[in-house]
Amino acid sequence: MRAKIETKKYIIVFLITAFVFLGALYVSNRFAARRTAEVKAAEDKISLDILSSETQFALLKDSSCKAFDHSTAFSEELNSLVEKLSYMEQNLGNENPDVINLKKYYSLLQIKDYLLVGKVNEKCGVKPITIIYFYSNKGDCAECQKEGYVLTSLREEYPELRIYSFDYNLDLSAVKTMRSLYGVRNTLPALVIWDENYYGLKTAADIEKIIPQLKRLRTLHNKAKAADATNN
């Protein structure tokens, strides 16, 4: 006589399976929500820092520019944020409403930082090296992925470099204004360096040619590293 399995067992197994399956979905969503919150918190912090810098800048006015601190560390925070946003975009997709909102917020923060840096430059004569980068991830920009790698690698090598990256297709009026302000065409990837527009893939060597100061920075870094090694 063959062993008979009660329908109850099939149903219990189904319920447990469904519980585990939905549980995995729930846990995954919880982690995604936590990530969104983490990125949002980082953006809030950066927003507060920018506001603080703006206020400090307004307060100091004619005082010494040395007292004003809008440091490289701040730029690194933006860099770290862009990496996290990029990771979320990869995992949740570029159509995800949370990702789009975070990107909009991030773009606004970049513009605010860019404006502040401009003001500092005007008043104090400190001229940071900035690159404005327009990309698209709608599948219409074959070289954008490579340009992204180039800029990430430059960011790692030169923390002083301020790179502002914008999704060309982002539905945000401030980004559209940036686009039209610099007259950037839809021939991506596009870089704006020293108010000049460059289209198509630019390698690290190309960018170093456009910004000769980078070579000087490299020499300084190497010297600093050598000094550290000697001290240790």
Add this chain to the structure above:
Amino acid sequence: MLETIFTTILYIFLFCTLYMEVFFLITFFEERAKLTHKPENPELAYHPSTTIIVPCWNEEKTVTKTVESLLALNYPKDKLNIFIVDDGSTDNTWEVVQKFKDNPQITLIKKENGGKHTAVNLAIQESTSEIIGCLDADSFVEKNALREMARAFNEDKNVMAVTPVLVVHEPQTVLQKMQQTEYYTGAFLKRMLSPLDAINVTPGPFSIFRREVFEKLGPYKKAHNTEDIEIALRMQANHMRIRNVHTAHVYTTAPNTLYKLYRQRLRWAYGTMKNTLDYRFMLFKKEYGILGMITLPISFFGVFIFLYNFGYLAFHAIKALAEKIVEISTVGFSFIVPHIDLFYFNTDFVAILSYVFLGLALFIIFNGTRLALGRFKPTAGIFYFIFLYGIVAPIWFTRAVWNVAFSRSSSWR
């Protein structure tokens, strides 16, 4: 859109796979008490007369050890006959087995080559024992194996065949160590299928049958070089009970190279699918219990599910690899050690499910090892099985699907 369709199919397949694993897990908890139960009297009240057939084809190197392991069995000598059948070997197998010609327990038979099943059938005809088994000439039995299996026949008159737990003999290579762990998972699954009357194979190494199986159903049939699957399915089709005895251990030599493993597994995968097709009338039929509802569907559709899941993962792995290659070709190789940030720990839905599957796999390996060895011992084989099996198995599964689709048979060697 296409990505959504593929992902949806993946989710359905993952749900089915999880369902099966949960099913076995629940069965394990139902059976747990029996797994640790030890018989009050280890000696048998009754020793059924037994014939063990050793079919040989070019087994000059291993046959002696196989036969010696049978002679060392903890079983009355007058109740145990051994038939060594040389199936037209072209090496010195026949000369080697002559050393046993004066042993009263052993009968030597030589015949023209006709395939393993013909060798076994010939010996079945010659045998008059109550229970009849077969032992491949590359396998060895533990001394209590037959006693444990005979006990299963004694305890339940409805048991018509008994299978042992197979253990890889002295694994040396990475592939053999991988198979060692695979056999432990097999031991677990077979043991779980046993009380559900859902075993679909009576393996060549030391499966034992009541004589009446052959009297009622006839001898072994040629069946895609996997006659041990066919006889099991024929028994199941006739509602004959097959039990797995986890206390009976048989050691078998696992293929030591990828090519040998590929040939063996192609034969198994092809034979499983073809025999399942031959007995498709049992598929999804409640009359055949778990065999019809779970074992046979897994045997056939499981291959496709496995290949699909593998294809999905491989596609994404290749995509990630291609992106890395583009990155390296664009900016060169970066020697910077990546900083560890939990933010980047993969927690998407498929990843979370993968962690669940990994946990279940480790649970099965742990308990399978305990069934086979009596205790758990961590080995490198576990690592090889988890990380290597998923990479090599698609090779023979893909070929098996191809052969089934285009009716190309697979050979023994």
